[in-house]
Amino acid sequence: MRRGQAWISRVSVRVGSKPAQAPSFSIVVRRTRNLFPTWASAPPLAALPKVARPEVVAKAEDRMEATESEAGPEPGPEDADEDRPAPSDGSRPRTDEEALIVVRDLRKTFKTGLLKQKVVDAVQGVSFVVHRGEIVGFLGPNGSGKTTTIKMLLGLIAPTAGDASMFGHPIGAQAARRRIGFLPENPYVFPSLTPREFVEMSGRLSGMSGKHLRKRTEEVLDRTGVLYAADRQVRRLSKGMLQRSALGAAMIAEPDMLILDEPMSGLDPVGRKQVRDIIFEERDAGRTIFFSSHILADVEALCDHVVILRKGKVVVAGSMSELLAGDVRHTEVTLAGVDDALREVLEELGYELHARADVTLLEVKGDPSDVLRAALEHGARVVEMVPRRETLEDLFMRQAL
Numbered sequence: 001m002r003r004g005q006a007w008i009s010r011v012s013v014r015v016g017s018k019p020a021q022a023p024s025f026s027i028v029v030r031r032t033r034n035l036f037p038t039w040a041s042a043p044p045l046a047a048l049p050k051v052a053r054p055e056v057v058a059k060a061e062d063r064m065e066a067t068e069s070e071a072g073p074e075p076g077p078e079d080a081d082e083d084r085p086a087p088s089d090g091s092r093p094r095t096d097e098e099a100l101i102v103v104r105d106l107r108k109t110f111k112t113g114l115l116k117q118k119v120v121d122a123v124q125g126v127s128f129v130v131h132r133g134e135i136v137g138f139l140g141p142n143g144s145g146k147t148t149t150i151k152m153l154l155g156l157i158a159p160t161a162g163d164a165s166m167f168g169h170p171i172g173a174q175a176a177r178r179r180i181g182f183l184p185e186n187p188y189v190f191p192s193l194t195p196r197e198f199v200e201m202s203g204r205l206s207g208m209s210g211k212h213l214r215k216r217t218e219e220v221l222d223r224t225g226v227l228y229a230a231d232r233q234v235r236r237l238s239k240g241m242l243q244r245s246a247l248g249a250a251m252i253a254e255p256d257m258l259i260l261d262e263p264m265s266g267l268d269p270v271g272r273k274q275v276r277d278i279i280f281e282e283r284d285a286g287r288t289i290f291f292s293s294h295i296l297a298d299v300e301a302l303c304d305h306v307v308i309l310r311k312g313k314v315v316v317a318g319s320m321s322e323l324l325a326g327d328v329r330h331t332e333v334t335l336a337g338v339d340d341a342l343r344e345v346l347e348e349l350g351y352e353l354h355a356r357a358d359v360t361l362l363e364v365k366g367d368p369s370d371v372l373r374a375a376l377e378h379g380a381r382v383v384e385m386v387p388r389r390e391t392l393e394d395l396f397m398r399q400a401l
């Protein structure tokens with residue numbers, strides 16, 4: 001059975017209890033694994049990046065079918081043959097209910113100019129999955145398509161092709177949006193409002209009211225570190241204070257998922273630490289966090305998974321532990337008391353020496369024992385030896401630029 005085909009799964013005849021009643025026929029037509037009709041030209045499941053685990057996408061498709069079909073899920077020929085590898089990142093297998101964002105071959109082309117003659121392929125076939133309870137970092141250089149993808153997920157702009165689901169609903173569905181707190185890239189807040197009014201307004205739009213809303217507003221403004229300026233007009237706030245207020249607005253209604261477009265942008269080091277703590281706390285409270293950022297150290301510290309875009313395409317997707325689990329790339333050795341004789345020996349061995357204050361640094365690829373032996377023979381002291389593995393920054397520089 002091929003994608004897009006359908007078969008008759010059940011034909012039933014119901015005969016009424018009264019003699020005059022005509023028998024009724026019902027035919028249940030079951031589609032194949034097409035979750036969204038627009039995926040007709042989507043790549044095969046096996047071609048999806050690792051984070052978009054095929055078994056999860058397939059199960060999500062089946063679930064959608066079950067709601068469409070009276071017959072409920074039924075193993076089709078393709079399902080039986082499906083190669084469904086177990087997650088290889090050492091984490092426990094996840095169920096289809098845990099795939100909260102499923103993105104399949106999403107594309108966006110902007111046409112600009114007076115005659116719409118200028119074409120920008122901002123997003124060119126992006127696919128990935130975000131699971132319940134994960135913190136997923138969405139990375140990529142400026143203009144790589146992060147904000148455009150996020151806007152499509154939230155239904156703020158329409159995709160040119162491809163599709164996605166959030167909480168099992170098609171993108172833009174009210175039922176999904178109700179469960180999401182969103183921090184836009186450039187939050188706009190009416191200048192005459194105060195952070196308290198703005199956050200309360202967001203709460204009210206989510207159906208909150210009364211004492212609970214007031215208490216919760218106080219709580220989120222405190223957590224985002226802007227409570228001291230809660231009653232100052234937004235026009236008098238700094239960029240960081242505005243960012244903190246907007247983050248409070250995203251969190252007010254205790255959504256199941258936070259989608260944050262550059263939450264650390266414009267924040268001082270204390271603010272960045274507060275946001276990192278908030279993200280961890282929100283995850284510990286059972287929420288899922290999907291956020292874009294350029295601050296790789298924060299992403300490395302926070303995320304379970306990353307998706308990296310380059311020119312509108314996914315170039316890296318997977319769990320941090322897998323992606324950064326490579327071998328030691330080199331060892332940084334710091335020596336003290338390096339005399340001219342030792343310097344000569346090390347340079348003859350092919351090492352480049354860097355003098356810093358009263359120590360000497362060198363980078364050793366492979367086994368550092370010849371360096372250590374020479375250092376000890378010449379009476380130098382080994383101050384530090386640091387094995388370096390690949391960092392997210394190394395990965396980003398290699399893949400995203």
Ligand SMILES: Nc1ncnc2c1ncn2[C@@H]1O[C@H](COP(=O)(O)OP(=O)(O)OP(=O)(O)O)[C@@H](O)[C@H]1O
Nearest residue numbers: 110112120122140141142143144145146147148149
């Ligand atoms: N409304 C629009 N009209 C035309 N082109 C657009 C529009 N919005 C975005 N683009 C273009 O789409 C591409 C992707 O932009 P996008 O804002 O998604 O990038 P980004 O990855 O979020 O970048 P940054 O890291 O700078 O926020 C860019 O080339 C941008 O110029």
Ligand SMILES: [Mg+2]
Nearest residue numbers: 146147148185
């Ligand atoms: Mg952006």
